[in-house]
Structures are given as C-alpha cells and as structure tokens.
Amino acid sequence: MLVFEIALQIRFWGPIVVFSIGAPAACLNALLFVAIKSFRRSPSAYYIVGQSFADVTILLIVLLQIVPATSVSASSIACKLIIFSLQMTISVAMSFLCLSAFDRWACTSQTAGIRQLSSTYVARFLFPIPFIICSLVNIPFLVYCDLIPPINFCWFTNDLFMRIGTLVLFPILTVFLPLIVLIMFGLLTCRNIRFVTRIRRQANQTRLSTWEHQMTRMMLIQTLLCIFCSFPRAIFVIYAVATIDQSADRSSDQLSILDFVDYLSQSVLCINFASSFYIFLLSSPRFRQTVQVYLKHQFRLGPNHLETMNMGTRGQTLAGRQMAREITQRTVQS
Template identity: 50%
Template structure:
C-alpha cells in the first residue's frame, strides 16, 4: 500500500511542481533569446526557442490529467488529440535538445564545411522540419487510439499498432535514439573543444567578443546536453525493461506491478527535468546571460544610476543678463 500511495502522490504533485518551475523558465528563455540581439544572432537561439515552446506544451499536457475536470476519457476526440499532442511535443522537445548538441558540434568543428552547418538559415529550416516530421510520424495516434470499454481507458485499439508503440515509437523515438544522439555529439564536441584549446595554446590568439560569446554558448549547451543524458538514461532503461517483459505482464505479482508503476513514475519525473532545467542551466553557466538579466532588471526597476547632463555656461550667463535688464 505504501508503494501505491507513493506512486499516487508522485503522479499528482510531480506535474504541479514541474509546471510551476518550468513554465516561467521556458518563458524567460523565449524572451531572452528573441528579445536580445546578442542571443538572437546565434543559430542555437532557434533551437532554444523551439524547445521552450514545446516544453510549455509538454508541462501543460502532463498537468491536465491531474485536474479532475480534464481527462482524456471525456471524449474520443480528446483522447486522440491528447495522445497525439503528447507524442509530438515530447519527441519534438527531445529533438531540439539533439539539435542544440549538433549545433555546438558544428560550431566547434575545425572543418569549414561542417561549420557552415552552424547558420541561422539552416536552423530555421530544421525547426520547421522538426515540427512537420513529428506531426506526420504521430498521425497513427489519431487513427488507432480511442476509448476502450468497459473502463474507457484511452489507448490503442489496434494490436499491431500497440506493439509498434511499445517496441518502437515510445522507446526509440522518445528516449533511446535521442539519448544516443546526445552522447555521440557530446563526445564529438568535447573532442573539438580539446583540439581548439590545444591550437589556442600554441598560437595564443586574441579573443574577440564574438568568440568569447560562442564559448559561453558552447558551455551552456554542453552542460544542458550532459544533464539531458543523465535525465533520459533511466527512462531508456525502463522502456527497455518494459519491452523485454511485455509478454510476462499476465504472470506478474501485485507487488511487482506496484514497484514497476513507482519506477515508471520516477523515471517520468526524472526525464521531466529536461523540460524545466534549460534556463537555470544557462543562467548558471553563462556570466553574459546573468549580466544581461541584471542590467535589464535594473532598467525595469529604474535602478540605473542618474546621468549627469553637461550645462552650457554661455547660455546660462546670457539668460541671467536678460533677467537683470
């Protein structure tokens, strides 16, 4: 009973806490990376904004089932749209994490040909492609998912599609494949950074503002990628375990099922950190971001120092003479 109670409490309070923490952070990301030219000129800004928009959507979709008046069991249409949007937003958000890792690899590459992939033009097309790709891939959820009587649970009504979801769509697209992509690009980026540092030590180049800003962007994105790897790994392991033991579900004991439900909820909560952490990671690892936020907060609160305006002495003397006359 304790395990079931812990699972219930986690599934109720987890979405509420993540929503309260994550939505303001995602909105800050959107404001900063769109509103400030320094951040906007980097191709990574497109991926950060796209991810932030999907982060808000994911957190909202996770929160809705907690609200008693909102449920996917309300109607067939709500059921289909709920599952479809959940898959699109989660897969899309994970894709943008992969794209930021790819962008940092391209930016730090020694090859000029690869560095050309780090451009605003390509970033715009990749953002549009990501939204379109996941919308098309997840169309089967609109076709094969519905309310299943007598409990009216919202899930797949087709046995073949159910196996595709368990063995391919959910584990591969949402966790395993993004995890592999993140690991590959973080290793390649780390190698590029070491090569660049070695060349810099030999040549002792003069650092420009743009190169220093790119280094900060790289530090921010690498930190976010490393955190995403650790947050996604438990979910990928649980998906693998669920796929292997899918045929044994009928023979599992009550205690085993309860423990699996708790682990399922724990891995969901850990993976949800991906959707709430980006702003806090950027704030922690970027002095430029902290300085920019500090300056604009002072400006909004009218805490900027008073400016001294020079006075034209000749004009003042002329005005005094006119008064005497």
C-alpha cells in the same frame, strides 16, 4: 500499499512542482533569446526557442493529466489529442536538443565546411522541420488511440500499431535515438574543444565568438543533464518492453512497484523540459548578467544600465575619459 500511495503522491505532486518551476523559466528563456539581439546572433538561439515552446507544452499537458476533466480518460477526443500532442511535443523537444548538440559540434569543428553548418541561415531552415516531421510521424496516434470499454482506458485499438507504437515510435523517437545522438555529438564536441583553444579562430576575436564559447559550455552541460535524466526512463522502457507478455501474471504489489518506478522515471525525465533556463543561468556569467540587466530594465527595478550588456567596458572608458578631462581643466585653471 505504501508503495502505491507514494506512487499516487508522485503522480499528483510531481507535475505541479515541475510545471511551477519549469514553465515560467521556459517562457523567460524563449523571451530572452528572441528579444536580446546578441543572443539572436547565435544559431543555437533558434533551437533553444523551439525547445522552450515544446517544453512549456509538455509541462502543461502533464499538469492537465492530474485534473479528471482534462485527463486522457475524460473523452475519446481528449484521449486522441493528448496522446498525440504529448508524443509529438516530446519528440520536438528532443529533436531541438539534438539540433543544438549538432550545432555546437559544427561550431567547434576545425573543418571550414562543417563550421558553415553552424549559421543562422541553416538554423532558420531547420527550425520548422521538427514540427512537421514529428506531427506527420505521430498522426497514427490520432487514428488508433481511443477509450477501451468498459473501464474507459486510453489505449491502442489496433494490435499492429500497438506494437509499432510501444516498440518503435515511443521508445526510439523519444528516448533511445535522442540519447544516442546527444552522446555522440557531445563526445565529438568535447574532442573538438580539446584541439581548439578558441571557437572560430579569427584575426580579432569578437564578442560573438566569446558568446559562442559560453553557448557551447551551456549546451554541453544541458546535454549531460539530459543524458542522466533520460537513462532511468530508457531502462524502464527496456524492462517494460521485454516483459510486456508477463503483465497479466503480475500481482498487485508488483504492479504498484511498476507504477512507482514509472511515475518516478517520468518525473525525472520531465526535468529535461524544466531545467534549460537554470542550466544557462548557472553555467554562463554573461547570461546571468544579461538576464539581470534585462529584467531590471523591463520591470524598472533600477537605473537603465543597458550599456553594461557590453561587459561594462564602454562605460568604464567614457568615465575614465571624463575624469581625465576634468583633471586637465583643473590643472589649466590653476
């Protein structure tokens, strides 16, 4: 029974902790990549904004599940909407993360034709596609999910779709396919970086190429963390699917252990949807500096040093010129 009590504590406190840490960070992440012009120049900014919106929605839905009035067992409508929304938003979030990994691979490629795929035009074109496709694919959850009497348990009402949902839609779209895509493009990006000393070689390297270099590092670290956080859930899904016919023969202790592993793997998976901002903050000095300046400017915490977003070069040059003029004037007067 101790395992069952621990599982209940994880189920209750896990969503609260993850939402408190991740939701404000995801909102700030989206705000920064929309408001700051230098961030918007990167094609990955579109994917990060879309992923941030999906992350906030996922964390909010998970948080509402600990409230009886808004849980999946509250009503038939709540069962349908919550299952559909959770499945759809997780697929959207993982799709945008895969698009970010694809963009970093294209950005670091030595082939000019592939590098053209990393552009704001392509990002604007691809931005609505995850929302549309994931919504259409998961519409059957609205039809074949309902409360099962007499225990009012939210589950599938159609046996065929139950197998499709548990064996195909949920494990493949939300776990295995994104995991494969992230690993593949992560390895390809690392291979490209080994052969290229600078991202997008140009005659004169601009601040955009420097920012793209840091964006690549940020996305690679996020991809690596996502892979590690998705593996426990993938292993549990494989075990659950492989032993689905033995579920009726399990004892109460075995069910308690499965519930504990289920809630624990869900909490670890939710780290994917709450960690993007913190990964960017830790892995990019320019992102940290820009966030600091932006927050000071918005909340009036200090003087307006917006020019320091240009890495402080311009301010130092103007100060040096002014000091040189003062020294020259003093020399002439003397």
